[in-house]
Amino acid sequence: MEDHSNDVLTSVMHLPDDCLIIIFQWLGSCSDCESFGLTCHRWYNIQNVSCHSLRFPSCFARLYYLHSDSYCLHRLLTRFQHLHHLSLSGCTRLPNSSLTPLQFYRSKLHSLHLDCCSGITDSGLSLVATGSSSLMVINLSKCNMTDVGLETLANGCSALKQISLSYCPLVSDSGLRALSQACHHLQTVKISCCRKINGIGLTGCSPTLAYLDADFCNLKPNGIVGIVSGGGLEYLNVSHISHCIPEDGLAVIGSGFATRLRILYLWNCKTVGDKSIMAIAKGCPLLQEWNLGSCDAVKISGWKSIGSNCNKLEKLHVDRCQNLCDDGLQALREGCKRLSVLYISKHCRQFSSTALEEFKLYRNNVDIREQKLTIQM
DSSP: OOOOTTOOOOOGGGSOHHHHHHHHHTOOSHHHHHHHTTSOHHHHHHHHHHOOEEESSSTTTTTOOTTTOHHHHHHHHHHOTTOSEEEOTTOTTOOGGGGGGGGGTBTOOOEEEOTTOTTOOHHHHHHHHHHBTTOOEEEOTTOOOOHHHHHHHHHHOTTOOEEEOTTOTTOOHHHHHHHHHHOTTOOEEEOTTOTTOOSGGGTTOOTTOOEEEOTTSOOOHHHHHHHHTTSOOSEEEOTTOOTTOOTTTTGGGGTTTOTTOOEEEOTTOTTOOHHHHHHHHHHOTTOOEEEOTTOTTOOHHHHHHHHHHOTTOOEEEOTTOTTOOHHHHHHHHHSOTTOOEEEEESSSOSSOHHHHHHHHHHTTTSEEEEEOOOOOO
16 A cells, blocks of 8 residues: 655645746736735735736726725725836826825835826925835826926936926926936936926036927027037937027037937927038937928028938938928938938928929939828817
8 A cells, every 4th residue: 555644735825925926927917917816815915016017097997996086096005015117197186195105115116107197296296206216217297296396306316217297387497407417317308398498407417318308398599508418319309499599599409519419300490590400410420310390491501411411311301391492302312321211291392393203213212201281270
């Protein structure tokens, strides 16, 4: 007779916590993740510890409707205290007090999205600064904080690398200055449609700043100097800037501050003329994409400079440029040897069909994309 006295019955419950954590991380569906914690208290705790990312709406949105009950968010943040990424985008009724549980996170939370949370003000940012000292990414688009809140955030979260302040009507250069002086690792800043910002708040910014969205801002010439002062920009969008920018108002971009620039958007900068274009074409040798759509003040000298100097340019937007004539199109055709895509207007253009056909004939490797004229009501 065989002796089975030493046999031990085992089950999944005998697995150590490390193994259960691995099992949870390999679950493929939201329903499985939800069900995991319903098994027992131990598996419930495993679920809490293993959850590093939470987004609304998500698999939990069916259980907790944040727009109507901020207490549910308090319960979730109290339960999941090991989050690295948290998105509350679009929770328009979220009050400042709902962010109180962030004090338990300390250095764990790295990414926080509060865009369109119109109820979040300076008080809410104070809670974020206190509880999330290692925060690296934050989205505050369409929030109602002021420069005071931004200064508090900058002092408490000096590790910030990416911040979005687009459509924040109360933010000015004062708050931007607090960020640039306290956060020495900033890489991405988005300030689109911040009408109180003219750009000087970024004067002396860190050379790590590589990406800046500043379209529809009231930028001034000295603000442009501040924007490029760090010297590290690779992407710059200053489309639709104030009409008070003179013809040479953007020439500073090509004066040695933006030699790393690869993508430049100047769409609808109607007053920017040849002096700025020539300086940029000569001073930004790495440019790969340049949007000059609706830049009506650019004339033949500007087009010739682009053709002669932009040797790495791959994409060029010239749609709705009122002063792109046959000679200008010829200059682009004969230069810009790496050009692969050219955006032009299907209507509302000054060059002839013959000039366009010659371009297509001699540069058949270039994808010419004709943009339709859209009328905004």
